Amino acid sequence: GAGVSQTPSNKVTEKGKYVELRCDPISGHTALYWYRQSLGQGPEFLIYFQGTGAADDSGLPNDRFFAVRPEGSVSTLKIQRTERGDSAVYLCASSPTRLGTQYFGPGTRLTVL
Amino acid sequence: KNEVEQSPQNLTAQEGEFITINCSYSVGISALHWLQQHPGGGIVSLFMLSSGKKKHGRLIATINIQEKHSSLHITASHPRDSAVYICAVSSMNYGGSQGNLIFGKGTKLSVKP
Numbered sequence: 001g002a003g004v005s006q007t008p009s010n011k012v013t014e015k016g017k018y019v020e021l022r023c024d025p026i027s028g029h030t031a032l033y034w035y036r037q038s039l040g041q042g043p044e045f046l047i048y049f050q051g052t053g054a055a056d057d058s059g060l061p062n063d064r065f066f067a068v069r070p071e072g073s074v075s076t077l078k079i080q081r082t083e084r085g086d087s088a089v090y091l092c093a094s095s096p097t098r099l100g101t102q103y104f105g106p107g108t109r110l111t112v113l
Numbered sequence: 114k115n116e117v118e119q120s121p122q123n124l125t126a127q128e129g130e131f132i133t134i135n136c137s138y139s140v141g142i143s144a145l146h147w148l149q150q151h152p153g154g155g156i157v158s159l160f161m162l163s164s165g166k167k168k169h170g171r172l173i174a175t176i177n178i179q180e181k182h183s184s185l186h187i188t189a190s191h192p193r194d195s196a197v198y199i200c201a202v203s204s205m206n207y208g209g210s211q212g213n214l215i216f217g218k219g220t221k222l223s224v225k226p
Contacts, residue, residue, distance in 0.1 A: 031212055042117075042199055042216030043156075056213060091156065098212040099143055099203060104156040 025094030
């Protein structure tokens with residue numbers, strides 16, 4: 001079956017612009033996670049959804065970052081007033097249960113000029 | 114100090130060698146994950162374990178809960194094993210969200226023919 005997909009694969013934007021990153025999880029997976037990976041580092045947790053609700057958003061760095069999952073499937077990570085420090089690979093993962101194996105998407109590489 | 118520490122950071126081996134990557138963690142966990150990331154590629158889950166040992170092909174993962182330590186072993190290494198191997202834990206310290214992962218920085222493995 002289809003795995004986790006993310007679009008776009010690459011996004012280049014200018015400082016101050018607004019961006020949206022999309023994640024399509026594996027069908028039926030109720031848990032969805034967003035992580036951010038900077039060059040040479042391990043991924044860092046951003047936000048976790050269980051169904052439609054954000055169960056834990058403690059990893060979001062500031063209020064410029066927001067994520068939604070309105071129908072409990074596709075999720076969108078939104079970044080306002082982008083800064084150069086937001087440049088990273090944004091990873092999405094889904095899992096059939098809260099504590100199950102996580103299946104990762106290929107990531108979106110965001111570059112803020 | 115990072116909550117998840119891996120060693121070594123970089124590892125170069127000759128084809129056929131037995132490889133060990135170590136992971137230590139400082140938080141209470143519900144599970145430990147070993148992940149593989151190829152250059153420019155997505156992350157693939159290799160193992161999820163909470164006790165004992167698991168084996169899949171040439172890969173073996175062990176965990177010692179009392180010592181808060183895990184190892185990933187690769188037997189008869191091959192150039193196609195070259196990748197970044199990441200240790201991650203599902204912490205029990207994050208309120209109700211015990212599923213989000215805390216990652217180590219990864220071990221970059223290069224296997225020479």
